[in-house]
């Protein structure tokens with residue numbers, strides 16, 4: 001499990017921003033959109049046994065209300081298009097979790113003609129949770145790592161996406177042949 005290391009932006013973190021970051025970290029709302037088989041491990045988090053709401057984490061049915069999108073395993077090229085649409089409709093600051101080995105290196109689908117095998121070429125991943133499939137305890141640990149990054153002002157993937165949109169678009173268009181998304185989508 002690891003966080004993508006991006007330097008925090010110097011001089012932009014006054015007391016107000018630091019307080020806002022603490023509030024954000026303790027109130028992560030997840031867009032309920034499962035992409036691969038790892039999504040099945042998200043369900044137990046909502047039960048009394050793991051109780052993710054004790055950390056302020058809860059599911060939302062619309063990207064407009066969500067802070068984080070979890071790519072829950074293998075991502076088909078066809079699904080990538082929908083995921084980009086959802087991600088770009090979320091309000092900034094927003095975060096991405098890559099769940100399962102498939103998001104890191106393709107996992108058991110590494111040589112499939114139709115899946116993505118390195119998620120951070122297409123989306124700014126803030127935290128990866130390795131495993132096939134990762135247990136709920138690992139996902140909670142991934143959330144805690146992300147919360148720490150947010151509190152320290154280091155979860156800046158969304159900013160990286162905006163500043164490097166051209167690079168992301170090149171990668172996205174390389175695999176999505178029938179590109180019909182708006183060029184600026186938020």
Ligand code: SF4
Nearest residue numbers: 073074100102132133
């Ligand atoms: S990492 Fe394993 S469990 Fe997760 S999507 Fe890939 S094959 Fe499925």
